[in-house]
Amino acid sequence: MADPVLSLRDLRIWYGAERGAVRAVDGVSLDLMPGETVGLVGESGCGKSTLGRGVLGLLPEGAGHAGEVSFKGRNLLDIKQRELRSMRGPELGMIFQEPMTRLNPLMRISDHFEEVLQIHEPKIGKKEARNRSMEALRGMGIPPTRYKQYPHEFSGGMRQRIMIALALVLRPAVVVADEPTTALDVLVEAQILRILADLRRNFDTALLLITHNLGIVAEACDRVAVMYAGRVVEQGPAYDVTTKPSHPYSRELLRSTISLSTTELHSIPGAPPDLVSPPPACRFHPRCPNAMAVCAQQWPPTEATSPGRRSECWLHATDRIPVGLEQPLQREALAASEEA
Amino acid sequence: MSAPVATQTLIEVRDLNVHFAINASFKARVTGRGGATVKAVDGVSFDLHEGEVLGLVGESGSGKTTLGRALLGLVRPTSGSVKLRGEELVGLPERDLRPKRRHLQMVFQDPHASLNPGMTLQTALAHPLQIHKLTSGDAETQAKVRETLELVGLFPTQRFSDSFPSDLSGGQKQRAAIARAIITGPDLVVADEPVSMLDMSVRAKILDLMIDLKERIGLTYVYVTHDLASAKFFCDRVAIMYLGRIVEIGTVDEIFNEPKHPYTQALIRAIPEPDPDKALPRDLPRGEIPDAARPPLGCSFHPRCPKAFNICGWEARDLQTMLESRWMDLGEDRYGEERPLVGDFSKLKSTEHDAFLPAGSGKDPGELLALLEKIRAEEPDEPMWTGVKEMHAEAHGVRVTFEPGIDPPLYETGGAKAACLLYKPD
Amino acid sequence: MTATTSVTGAPDTPPTTGPPKRRGGILSKIAAPYKQSHGVQRFMLVTGTAVSLIIVLLAIFAPLIAPFSFDTYQADGARFPTQGEPSDVNPWGTTVQGFDVMSRTIYGARTALEVLILAVVFSLAIGVPLGLISGYVGGWLDRIMVLIMDALFAFPYLLLAIVAAFLLTNTIDSGIVVTAIAITVVYVPQYFRVVRASTLSAREATYIEAARAMGAKPSTIIRKYLFGNVVQSVPVIATLNAADAILTLAGLGFLGLGIQPSEAAEWGYDLQRAIADAGAGIWWTALYPGLGIVLAVTALTLVGEGLNDVLNPTLRRRRIKRPVISSSAVGPASAPTTEREAG
Structure with a gap:
C-alpha cells in the first residue's frame, strides 16, 4: 500500500473561550491516501470543521494545538504562515460551503483561473493557462463559452462547480471540502457528487469530505471517519461502516437518518456534549444504549475490528474490561427536552 | 402513514x-x-x-x-x-x-431566528394568547403556557418558561416555536x-x-x-x-x-x-x-427533461444550451473548429417558435447550417431535435423553426395528477 | 443541558461567547460593558466615567461646593474686584463683571448637565419612535422622513442650532429649554438614522414575521419585538452626541444665544467675556471655563468610544488566553500504531 499523503497523529486543537478551553479536536489520528476520498461525518459541534481547517494548517486565532499533521514529511502546524500560504493552492486546497463569497464579483471566471495559475506556476504561458482552466471547467460541467463571464452570471450550483474547478486546477495533493453541497438542490447536489466521485478515478488528489449526510458518504467516499465530541470514534471503508457500523454512535447516527426507506423514526437521546467539559472516559457514554459501567470510568481502547477499520469502544475489547464493570451503566433517563 | x-x-x-x-x-x-x-x-x-x-x-x-x-x-x-x-x-x-x-399558524425554518432574543419563553408564548384574548387573567395565561410547554416536551416547565432563546439548543428552540404556533x-x-x-x-x-x-x-x-x-x-x-x-x-x-x-x-x-x-x-x-x-x-421542465418531445415548447435558448453542452463534452480541438462558425449568443433572436442563430463573423451561413445538420445526425437522441421542424440558411445566419409548444395543465394519469404532456389525452 | 447550538450545515464554530445574558437588574446591565472591557478600552471607559461622575457631582451639589452663587458679586458687603487675581476669597480669581470664576465654573457644569439631560430626553423621545416607525412602515412615509432628516443633517449644525435658538427665544421663557430644543433639532437626525438603520435590518428577522403570523398589530410589533432589539445601539450614540452637544451649547453661549447671563452660568458665555482678558495677561477668566468644556467633552467622548468598542460587535475583539494542552487533561491518543486485532 502507498504511503499516506497526509497523516494526522494525535491532533488536538483547542479553542480559547471565556468559559475555558473548547476541545474541538481532541486526539485524532487519521491517514489520507493519495487519490482517496475520506468522508468526515458527525453531528454539528463535533469538531468536523475545525479538524478540516486544521488539516490545512488553518487554525483559528487563539487556538492551541498539539500533535502533528504531517504532509510530505513536515508538520504543517510548525510551518510558518507565509510558507503555508504559498502551499495553499498547489499542495493544499479547500472548497467551502458558500461559493459566492469566495469569488471576486469584479473578476471574470477566466481572470480567477489565470491569476491562480500565474501565482503558483509563473512559467505557465497564457495559452497553456487557458487550456488548463477550460479543461478543469469542462470536467465540472461548465461550458467553455462561459469562460469569460462574471460570477453573478452563474447559478449557485455552477459557482460551486467553478470553486471546485478552481481548487483542482493546480492539482493539489490534498483538498478539504466542507459541506460542499449543503446549500444546493437535490439534483445539483447529485451532479456535484457524481463529479466528486469521478475525481478519485481521474486525479491523484486526496479529498477530505466533511458532511453531515451519510447518504453522501455512501455515494462519494472510499473511507469514512465518524467524529464525536472531538474524537474519531470509528473509521473504515465507507461500505463497511455504512452497512455494518461497529461503534454505537455510528450505528445510532445511521439509524436516525431519515431516508426513503425509513419506516420508523429513531433518534439519539441527549445532545453532543459541551466541549469545554466533556464527559469523562468515553464521550458517548451518556447517550449510548450499550454503555457499560466501564465506559464512564476508563477510556475505551482503539480496536481494529477488521482490516482497515478501527473503532474506539469497549464493546470490541470485552476481554479487557476490569472485573465487575461489564454490567450496564446505571444512569438517569434523559428527558425528551435534553436534546440538541 | x-x-x-x-x-x-x-x-x-x-x-x-x-x-x-x-x-x-x-x-x-x-x-x-x-x-x-x-x-x-x-x-x-x-x-x-x-x-x-x-x-x-x-x-x-x-x-x-x-x-x-x-x-x-x-x-x-x-x-x-x-x-x-x-x-x-x-x-x-x-x-x-x-x-x-x-x-392559521406557521413554524419557520430557522429556530434560532424565529424567536425574539429578548423574550423569555413565558412572554413569547403568552403573547399570542394576549393578542387574541384567549385567556382571562395572568394565572390562566400562565397555566396555558405551562400546559403547552409540556405538550411540546419542554419540561420541567418552570425551567424553560424563564429561559431565553439563547439558553436553548436548536431542537429545543424549534419545540418552543412549535409551542408558540399551537398555543392559539x-x-x-x-x-x-x-x-x-x-x-x-x-x-x-x-x-x-x-x-x-x-x-x-x-x-x-x-x-x-x-x-x-x-x-x-x-x-x-x-x-x-x-x-x-x-x-x-x-x-x-x-x-x-x-x-x-x-x-x-x-x-x-x-x-x-x-x-x-x-x-x-x-x-x-x-x-x-x-x-x-x-x-x-411550454413545460418549464422541458430543457432538463430526458423524455421531452416535439410539443414540449422548444425555443431559441434550447439551441444555445444544446451547443454549449456539446462543446463541453468535445475536446478543445473540436470546440476550436466549431465555435467560430456560430456568432454571438447574445444576438440569438427568437420570435414565437422561430429562432435566428447568427453565423460567426465572416462565416458562411451555409457552413453553420451544415454544422447543425451534422450535430443532428451525430446526436439523434438529443430531445431538442424532436421539436425542430425546419432549418434553413438566411443572409447572416440560420433560421430554426420549432414545433409550437403546449403549456401542460395537471392531467389525470390514473394515479397522481401530473403536469406532463406524456399524459395528455388525445 | 449544553450551550452547544446545533445547526446542520453551519460550520462547527466554538460556542460563541457573546455578551452576557440581558437579565438581572438594570445595574448589572450597566456594569456589563465595564466587566467585558480590557486594556485600553477599559482605561478609556473607567477614566471617562470617573471624570463624568465628578462633573455630575459638581453639578448636583454646586450650591454646596461653590463658594458663592454664580451671580454673586460681593461677600460680607464687600464687592469683589473686577478681573481680580486668585486670592483667598476668590480662589480662581474674578471676572470682568466681578463674579467669582470658581463659582461660575462649577455652576457652569450644572447648566451643561441640565441642558444635556433635556436635550437627550427630547432627542430620544423624538428620534427613536420616528426611526422605528419610518423603518418598519417603509414606503412613502419613510422616504419623506429620510428626506427631512437628511435636509436637517446637511445643515452646518451650529447654524441650525442658532436658527432654532433664535426662533424659540421669544416663545419660550426658559433659556435652558430653548438651548435644549436647539440642540435636539441638531441631533434628532442622528438618532433617527441609527434607529432606522437597525430597524430596517431587524424588520427582516424571522421573529418579526413570526409575530406577524401570530396576528400582532404593527404597533405591537414595534413595541414588543423591534424596540428592545433596536435600542441597543442608542447608548453609544447618546453618549457621543452628549459630548458634541456640550460644544454646541458652548458655541451658542459664546454667541450670546440661548441662556441669558442672568439665568445661569454658562462656560461659552464666560469664555466670550474673557476674550479681551487673555491679551492683558489675565489667564484665569478663560482658563477655568475652557477647562470645564475640554474635560466634559473628553470624558463623554471617552465613555462613548469605550462603549462603542465594547458593544459594537464589529469592533469587539475577544481577548482569550490560548489554551494550554496539558497532558493530564487529555485522553489517550488514538494512534493507529497501537492497533490490536480484536479476538
Missing part, C-alpha cells in the same frame, strides 16, 4: 398567483415601471382536508415557501382564491386577516422546513413531536420541504413544485411508488441514500432551475 380519512375540506386553493415585480434596470427602479415579474406562485390549485398532512416539495426557487406563506396571507397573493372553511382570505385587509391568524389552537400549521436546520439526531424527534401533536390536538399540516425522504415519512399527500407550479400531486404511495412526472422521477432517484449498494444514477437531468423571471416556453 395511513390514508387520510375523508373529511371536510379545510382549505381550498384555486388558481392562486403570487407575482413579484423585479426592477432590474435603473430606469425601472426610478419610475417603478417596466421591470419584469417573477411568478413565484403561478396558478396553483389544491384542496386540503382536515387532519391531513400535505407536503409541498421542491427545490429552492420552486415557490414552495411563497405558496406556504401566501396561504397564511403573510405574502399577498396577486390573484386567485384561498378559502378557509369556505371563507375567502385573499383580498382581506390586514386588519380583518389578523383575527384569522389564530387558526390553530386548525392549520404551515411548517416551512421545520427540521432542515437541525441535526440528523434531532430531526426525528421534532417530526415525532409534530405527528404526536397532530393526533392529540387535531392539526392539519402543510409541510414545506426540499427533502423528499422526510416528506415520504411525514405526509399523506405530496405536491411537487417546479418554477411556481405544482407539476405533480398525489398520495404518498402514488408519488413514491409510481412517480409520473419525469421531474419527480429524477428527484426521487437523486437522493443520496446511506445504502452504499444504491449508487446515484448517471442519467440525471442536466442543468439547473432556469431563471424564474424568464421561464421556458
